[in-house]
Every structure is written in C-alpha cells, then in structure tokens.
Amino acid sequence: MQDLVNIFIKSAFIENLILAYYIGMCSFLAVSKTVKTAIGLGAAVIFVLGITVPVNYLLQQYLLVEGALGWLHPSLATVDLTFLSFIVFIAVIASMVQLVEMVIEKSSPALYNALGIFLPLITVNCAILGAALFMVQREYNFAESVVYGLGGGFGWALAIVALASIREKLRYSAIPAPLRGLGIAFIITGLMGIAFMSLMGIKL
C-alpha cells in the first residue's frame, strides 16, 4: 500500500509528466487559454491514462514479451514480439480516445465543442504513449501501473490548470506584443519547470 501511495505522489509531483519530463506539450500549450477547457481536457487525460496504462501493461505482459505466448502453444514460447509494442500501444490509445470522444459528445456537448480538435488529438498526446513506455521501462506490476496511470494523469491535469490560470491573469499585464500568447506561455512553462526541479531531490 505504501508503495502505491509513493508511486502516485512520485508520478503526480516529483516526476510530473509535463514539468519534469516535458512530454505532452502540444495540447498543454494550445488548450491552456482558459481554465474551464483546461479542466475538461485534464479530466479526459486522467481517464485515458488511467485506462490505457493498465491495459497496455496486460498486453505487454501476456502478449508481447519474450515467452509470453507460451500459454498458447509450447512452440511459441520463444517468440519475442516487443518490437510490436509501439503499434499495439497506440492502437489501444486510439480506440480509447475514440470512446472518450463518444462519451463526452453524448454527456456534455458544451465541453465537446470547447475542446474541438484537441479531443481527438489526445491520441497523439505524447504523455499517453510516454507513460505506457515508462511503465514498461520501470517494470511496474498491474496495481502499480493502474496507480501510475492515474497519478500521471492527475499531474498532467494539475499542470495544465495551473498554466491556464496564470495565462488568464496574464491577459491584463503589459507584455511586448510579439511575445504575447504563445511566446510568454513557453517562458512561463520553463519557469514552472524550474520550480518543479526543486522537488527532484525527494526520494520516496
């Protein structure tokens, strides 16, 4: 139990996908103009990450790693399909996002319209595939990968809401015109990243 809490805190804060690893940047910078849409996208990302990381764990463990197909037939025990993991992972993610899109379209048309193109673009949010690859690299087990997916998603949502609230305030400050919008968002993300570096020394 202690381990799981540690993994959650680590993935949400110390190893925050955006502010420590800088992945999942494109939609992070593009959708963070208002807090409301940022919360919606954050919730969608938490959901997608919480489902896809464990599903990908199961596929990796029982389909892809060397010897995983042994249960099917003894002669398949030496087959190593790990080179297929990218394709399998991304297919799971794409179908999951399609599902989320349909659910949001039915349940909350307002949010659906606000998110627009960035809802399908969750598929190519590097954070989702990145988390699946980190899960493989760190050899998490099933429970750990569930917690890692939720924690990573929570950290991502936290970061995008934080940036969105800063950008809402920035609208009233005197920034040189060419730097407005995208330029200042980059610099602020850099500063937030430096602030998060102070958490890095914490060992759990």
Next chain:
Amino acid sequence: MSQATESTAVAQQQNKEALFSPKNRRLVTDPLTDNNPITIQVLGLCSALAVTTQVKPALIMAICVTVVTAFANLIISLIRNGIPNRIRMIVQLVVIATLVVLVDQVLRAVVYDVSKQLSVFIGLIITNCIVMGRLEAFAMGNKPWPSFLDGIGNGLGYGVILVMVAVLREVFGAGTLLGFKVIPQFIYDAGYTNNGVMVTPAAAMFIIGIIIWIQRARNPKLVDIS
C-alpha cells in the same frame, strides 16, 4: 471535411503543373519560416525539448522526423480516398507506427549509441503531432507529390528550430559543438563556467520562446492578439 477535399481536388484538376513549380517549392520553403511547425503551428514540441541538449541527436532526430513525415504523407495521400472517415485516425496511426518501427530498427542497426541516447523519443515520433497534424491538414486532401513535399518541408522546418536550439544549448551548456570543444580554455581560466540551466529542458522553453519573440517582431502579421 469532404467539402475541403472536393475543393482541393477541383483546384488540382485545373493546373497540372511541373514537379518543381513555384507552388510546389513554396510547400517546402514555407514551413521553414512563416508557417514553422514549432513556432507557429505549435506541433511537435516534446521531442524538440528532449533531444536538443546536444547537436548530434538533434540532427538525427530531425532526419528521422523528416523521413517519417514525408513518407507518411505520401502513403496516406495515396490511399486517402479509400479510408473511411470514422476510423481514419487508427489507419493514420498504423501507417505512422509502421514507419517509426522501421526507422527505429534502422537506427539500432546503424548508430546504436545514438539510438540508445534517444531512447523513448524515437518511439514518440509516432505521437509527434507534426506527423499526424500534417496528415490531417494536408495529406488527406492533396495529391501524393505535393503531400510528399509538404512532409519534407515540415520536417525540415522542425529540424531548423531543433538545430538552432541544440547549438545554443550545447555551446553554452557544455562548451562543445558536435562533441568538439569550441570555448577555449583561457576563457574558463578567466572564471567562465558552463551554464547549468542550459542543460535542463527549461532552457529549451526559454530559447523557443525567444525565437518566437524575434520571429513575430520581424513579421507583425504573426502576432497573437489574445
């Protein structure tokens, strides 16, 4: 979607043009400046931040992305009329993923140490928004040859920014360029030290932010009012 496809199809029937007509050349040169994938379209940032601590991985990454974007555009453009709209994302991703797996295997065979250094970021080319963004925005509605050029142009535009950031970060962060020392020893003796911030990804954010600032100051049309 279908409307856009029709209008471009009509436009293309009207002018059967030479392979390197001015319009086709613009497809390659535009993304280098006024329609840059990173600074204007905000696509493909993750890898831009991660691989730019040194120039060599940045160069290799730029080449890989150019190859993948160009051929993904070409393939999707060839089969664009046969893809059902509902599942187009999965089809696109399968094409991209196949190309990336190929590139990954080639890198492992040819330059193993660099492939090790790039680690997950080669895999993340699949989710590099540039590739899918260009597929959605261009290849789904254009003929194969212009799509191929568009892929090359966007890959190069990405590469230009990548190399600029990488040069700055490597020179100021490590005092080297492509692994050779460029800052002479007497400057260090005079009390100069390498800048530790340049090694962190945050420095890449600052540099790209400043590149955007310079670019928009030179071309006021690009200024973001909001």
